[in-house]
Amino acid sequence: VGTEAVVSTQSTGFTLTYGLYGCSASQRLRQSDEVNKQLDKMGYNIGVRMIEDFLAHTPSAKRCTQFEEVADVICKQGFRMFLGIVPEVRNWNAAKDEFTLLLTENPLSEFVELPPNCADSLWYSNIICGVIRGALEMIQMEVKCTFIGDTLRGSDSTEIRVKFVKILEDSLPAGED
Amino acid sequence: YIIQQSRGLIYDEDFSWNKHTEEHTWQQHPIPLVFTADTGRVLVKFGELGTIKPGYSVIEVNRQPVTGTMGPTERPIMDMVNDPEAYPLSLTFGKGKVGANEKLMLASMFHSLFAIASKISPIEGSSGIQELETDEFSLHCFQTITGVKFFSIVDHKQTACEPLLHRIYELYTDFVLKNPFYLIDMPIRCDLFDQNLKKVIEQVERASAYSSATLA
Numbered sequence: 119v120g121t122e123a124v125v126s127t128q129s130t131g132f133t134l135t136y137g138l139y140g141c142s143a144s145q146r147l148r149q150s151d152e153v154n155k156q157l158d159k160m161g162y163n164i165g166v167r168m169i170e171d172f173l174a175h176t177p178s179a180k181r182c183t184q185f186e187e188v189a190d191v192i193c194k195q196g197f198r199m200f201l202g203i204v205p206e207v208r209n210w211n212a213a214k215d216e217f218t219l220l221l222t223e224n225p226l227s228e229f230v231e232l233p234p235n236c237a238d239s240l241w242y243s244n245i246i247c248g249v250i251r252g253a254l255e256m257i258q259m260e261v262k263c264t265f266i267g268d269t270l271r272g273s274d275s276t277e278i279r280v281k282f283v284k285i286l287e288d289s290l291p292a293g294e295d
Numbered sequence: 296y297i298i299q300q301s302r303g304l305i306y307d308e309d310f311s312w313n314k315h316t317e318e319h320t321w322q323q324h325p326i327p328l329v330f331t332a333d334t335g336r337v338l339v340k341f342g343e344l345g346t347i348k349p350g351y352s353v354i355e356v357n358r359q360p361v362t363g364t365m366g367p368t369e370r371p372i373m374d375m376v377n378d379p380e381a382y383p384l385s386l387t388f389g390k391g392k393v394g395a396n397e398k399l400m401l402a403s404m405f406h407s408l409f410a411i412a413s414k415i416s417p418i419e420g421s422s423g424i425q426e427l428e429t430d431e432f433s434l435h436c437f438q439t440i441t442g443v444k445f446f447s448i449v450d451h452k453q454t455a456c457e458p459l460l461h462r463i464y465e466l467y468t469d470f471v472l473k474n475p476f477y478l479i480d481m482p483i484r485c486d487l488f489d490q491n492l493k494k495v496i497e498q499v500e501r502a503s504a505y506s507s508a509t510l511a
Contacts (some may be wrong), residue, residue, distance in 0.1 A: 167473065170468045173464075
């Protein structure tokens with residue numbers, strides 16, 4: 119119980135920190151689009167470093183051969199390691215290169231209410247999209263990652279759509295074909 | 296040694312304890328060794344004396360340290376060696392340290408060799424060089440999924456190399472990547488990383504000294 123309490127205090131700290139940033143960014147930049155972009159960029163920078171941390175601490179992580187495996191690893195191991203939640207993977211398209219991540223709970227937006235001026239356009243947790251994009255790019259996969267719904271904006275659920283674009287061939291390290 | 300994906304060497308550290316040096320005094324010209332002065336050092340090119348072999352460089356003249364190819368009195372060492380008036384002359388030899396530029400070159404060569412090794416392997420999907428054994432040392436390499444290579448050059452007696460490289464990978468992610476001031480692809484200049492790396496190496500050295508003592 120002790121460790122649970124510690125973890126929840128730490129995650130609350132993170133939630134509040136993120137909240138302060140999001141709030142100050144939206145006040146500073148006024149335009150929600152700009153804030154969304156900023157959050158994505160921040161997420162990207164975090165993602166490129168976070169992937170190595172993840173790989174170093176998950177010795178069982180091997181190079182995924184299918185995009186489905188990627189989705190699986192992201193949810194069951196990645197999200198769990200860093201945010202303590204395990205989102206669901208849904209809605210694969212026919213070509214199996216697009217899926218939706220359904221976040222049943224979002225620690226980042228635990229205490230948040232969006233003010234009316236950005237309630238229509240701000241994707242509050244857009245940083246997550248950036249993180250996924252950055253992390254996968256370091257393992258030579260280019261993906262497009264966007265929010266398609268957020269409970270903060272009145273949707274039924276918080277969903278992120280991840281679409282596979284291509285493998286980055288030229289930066290492939292030797293020996294991995 | 297750590298090589299980034301972009302083939303650049305971003306970290307290297309020498310933990311070897313071998314600081315073997317040998318001194319000889321000659322009363323007269325000539326010395327039974329052939330020297331060459333290039334790459335900023337005076338090297339033994341040919342000839343052997345005691346433990347001194349080709350590749351050793353002159354690090355002291357008459358017990359005073361040299362700077363590059365110049366002796367302590369600002370006179371080129373090659374001059375002093377060839378001048379009968381300079382005798383008796385005492386030279387101290389040591390295994391010179393590999394220069395920074397040389398290291399960069401060697402690292403990118405290794406990166407290329409690694410790539411070649413994985414391509415020419417007759418078995419499909421082979422990864423690159425994991426271990427390279429020579430008479431004097433072993434080279435162990437570990438490549439992460441993101442393309443960063445960690446390799447170490449160790450003594451034959453060293454057994455636990457892969458766990459060591461993994462441990463270093465963890466240190467890298469903790470102290471280098473989580474450091475917000477570190478820019479990716481730049482040489483690593485993080486004190487915390489250096490300190491913790493040193494601790495890990497010391498632990499490994501102690502453990503292997505212990506195991507070789509128990510074996511003996």
